[in-house]
Amino acid sequence: MTGRPLRADDTFVHRPGTAISAGTSVLGVVVALPEPLAQLMIEWRGKCGDPQASLVPPHVTLLPPTEVPIGERPAIRMHLEQVAATHPPFDVHLTGTGTFRPVSEVVFLTVARGGVDCELLAGAVRSGPLTRSLSFPYHPHVTVAHDVPSEMLDMAAEGLADLHREFRVESFTEFEQLPDGAWAVAAEYRLSGTPR
Numbered sequence: 001m002t003g004r005p006l007r008a009d010d011t012f013v014h015r016p017g018t019a020i021s022a023g024t025s026v027l028g029v030v031v032a033l034p035e036p037l038a039q040l041m042i043e044w045r046g047k048c049g050d051p052q053a054s055l056v057p058p059h060v061t062l063l064p065p066t067e068v069p070i071g072e073r074p075a076i077r078m079h080l081e082q083v084a085a086t087h088p089p090f091d092v093h094l095t096g097t098g099t100f101r102p103v104s105e106v107v108f109l110t111v112a113r114g115g116v117d118c119e120l121l122a123g124a125v126r127s128g129p130l131t132r133s134l135s136f137p138y139h140p141h142v143t144v145a146h147d148v149p150s151e152m153l154d155m156a157a158e159g160l161a162d163l164h165r166e167f168r169v170e171s172f173t174e175f176e177q178l179p180d181g182a183w184a185v186a187a188e189y190r191l192s193g194t195p196r
Contacts, residue, residue, distance in 0.1 A: 024067045024068060027174060030060060030175065031060040033167070034167050037094075041144065044145070049148045050146055052146065060111065060140050060141065062121055062125045063122070066130065079130060084172065086193045087191050088191055089191045090114050090191075092111060092114035092166065093113035097156065097163075108143050109142040122140070173188050
């Protein structure tokens with residue numbers, strides 16, 4: 001069975017009381033940002049008034065929130081272990097900001113290097129038991145502000161326009177949405193594939 005998309009916007013959000021079908025769970029898979037960069041992104045999202053600031057860990061999405069049958073969790077875990085075993089660690093360079101406006105009220109950090117690696121990894125994650133379509137073409141990025149007033153989006157875009165950060169990606173993380181809408185780490189998968 002393939003994963004069922006939850007929302008058209010394909011974003012991680014905290015939705016208390018979100019209705020989830022009986023016998024299913026909601027998963028997402030991400031590349032988490034390291035510290036102190038993660039804390040910087042939390043602070044910026046908070047400064048912009050983004051209600052997700054402290055609820056959704058800063059990340060690059062590989063698999064957006066997807067509803068899956070609980071009975072398929074062992075197969076999903078095995079699938080993600082195989083994906084991690086066939087993809088090597090890689091470097092990411094974030095530089096400056098971009099936006100999805102007017103299609104979506106989002107400002108993000110741009111993945112200047114490592115985007116192809118993220119795309120390959122995301123494609124592999126979204127296969128097998130996690131096969132699903134996306135509402136928009138895959139575009140690796142780190143959300144800074146989402147669905148906040150236009151002036152806050154502008155502030156984020158301008159305030160982080162000169163940001164440059166590099167980090168090594170050595171793993172990816174599976175999150176599960178809890179009944180109260182929060183996200184919790186379900187598992188971490190170390191990348192151990194042979195470098196290309």
